[in-house]
Amino acid sequence: MQENTKHDVRLLDRMLASGQITQAEHDGFLKDLPDTKDKADNVEEALADRNDAVAPATPVKKAAAEAKPKKAAAEKTAAKKAPKKAAKKKAGK
16 A cells, blocks of 8 residues: 555544554654644635625534424334334234
8 A cells, every 4th residue: 555545534444453554653643744734724714804704603503403303203203103003014914
């Protein structure tokens, strides 16, 4: 395997499990990486400069919260129907 793919996060678990790399080797690799934070862009700042509002994270959380009661209601409905289905199946035999 190529050296540059040994530490690919998509393959790391597989590499560690197969023994192709140790956790200590990977930790050393990460420690030796250069710090490039000075090259990073601040996305929120760049969007603010363009007068684009950064969408708050709450709509996603709100949608997830709204989905939970719907899922619970669907599970209750399925639980109510299960005995009826079993009775119909038993009666049909």
